[in-house]
């Protein structure tokens with residue numbers, strides 16, 4: 150079974166079209182103004198709704214849902230305050246959205262149900278929410294199938310997959326990368342994007 154490639158932090162129609170043409174399975178569009186990968190015009194995602202993911206840092210799930218509906222997103226990656234997370238994720242799933250739930254590599258998280266988890270570096274480690282370009286210790290695996298993220302690019306997929314804890318390997322469904330695929334903050338490098346997607350699709354499921 151081929152593993153998935155999610156290219157995250159797309160900000161322009163050109164970069165999104167290139168990643169889609171290269172065969173990216175999922176395309177992430179970030180709604181978080183402090184990020185260099187904030188997508189000012191989420192309408193660019195509307196040409197790719199078959200694989201677009203709304204990646205949003207929001208205080209309330211209702212706000213995220215409103216943005217998702219306005220643009221037609223069918224998948225969301227919600228970053229919600231801890232107190233909102235359980236109810237918010239339930240609300241988004243009840244609304245029929247596919248939830249790719251961020252799972253930072255840190256202890257003590259509630260095992261909320263989700264369609265897929267995104268195992269990424271903890272903000273306590275990186276100092277930022279979401280994309281940081283930093284890997285993590287892979288010490289606290291998600292409770293279900295996941296995409297592995299955190300400082301990945303085409304060259305690092307195979308060694309990182311090989312270093313997964315044995316219990317986590319069977320749950321690996323693919324990879325996500327953002328900042329190490331850039332030529333400048335917020336813009337993707339075509340060669341790096343192509344190499345990442347090819348490497349993900351080349352790997353066999355463990």
Ligand SMILES: O=C(O)c1ccccc1NCC(=O)[C@H](O)[C@H](O)COP(=O)(O)O
Nearest residue numbers: 157184279280281282299300326327328
């Ligand atoms: O990429 C961002 O700047 C970002 C900002 C706010 C929320 C989420 C964000 N990215 C989410 C992702 O899915 C990243 O691709 C993932 O954490 C890996 O990032 P990177 O280590 O930069 O490859």
